[in-house]
Amino acid sequence: MPSMVMAKIDQQLAINKSECVMQNKTSKTLRERVYHAVGFELIALSICAPAGAWLLNKPLFDMGALAIMLSSVAMIWNMIYNTIFDRLWPADRVKRRLPVRIAHALGFEGGFILIGLPLAAWMLNVTLWQALMVEIGFFLFFLPYTVVYNWAYDTLRERIVNRRCHVRQVSTSSRLR
Numbered sequence: 001m002p003s004m005v006m007a008k009i010d011q012q013l014a015i016n017k018s019e020c021v022m023q024n025k026t027s028k029t030l031r032e033r034v035y036h037a038v039g040f041e042l043i044a045l046s047i048c049a050p051a052g053a054w055l056l057n058k059p060l061f062d063m064g065a066l067a068i069m070l071s072s073v074a075m076i077w078n079m080i081y082n083t084i085f086d087r088l089w090p091a092d093r094v095k096r097r098l099p100v101r102i103a104h105a106l107g108f109e110g111g112f113i114l115i116g117l118p119l120a121a122w123m124l125n126v127t128l129w130q131a132l133m134v135e136i137g138f139f140l141f142f143l144p145y146t147v148v149y150n151w152a153y154d155t156l157r158e159r160i161v162n163r164r165c166h167v168r169q170v171s172t173s174s175r176l177r
Contacts, residue, residue: 038075049067062124109143
């Protein structure tokens with residue numbers, strides 16, 4: 001009888017561990033994607049609006065409004081882009097090497113420049129060429145920021161998921177005994 005109970009515990013722990021590994025590697029809920037995007041944009045806003053106002057000699061309100069508008073568009077683009085990228089590149093996020101992270105950031109920022117350029121020109125009342133210069137400045141900030149933010153997010157996410165799975169496994173094994 002005790003060997004049957006132990007076999008059941010081992011089987012349940014193996015299933016839970018397998019579920020945790022899969023959750024950690026591939027499944028990100030819509031809520032998680034929203035947290036990821038909102039966190040990314042809030043940190044970026046707190047850096048870009050004051051820096052842009054100072055560098056471009058524009059009122060903080062104007063740069064803040066532009067930053068919020070671009071941030072809103074970027075959050076939507078971020079969720080769409082990352083969903084597509086995760087489906088095309090379903091490998092373990094934490095183990096993605098630097099070249100993959102750089103390619104991810106280049107793809108995101110390249111797509112976003114195409115979306116954000118007309119918005120920046122309109123909101124700052126400048127030419128497309130001047131808006132392109134602003135976008136290049138943002139790009140030079142966001143490329144390394146995107147790589148670092150996603151690496152940090154993926155690393156923290158893995159720790160949180162592993163901790164939750166460990167708690168669930170301990171809870172399951174104590175219930176089965």
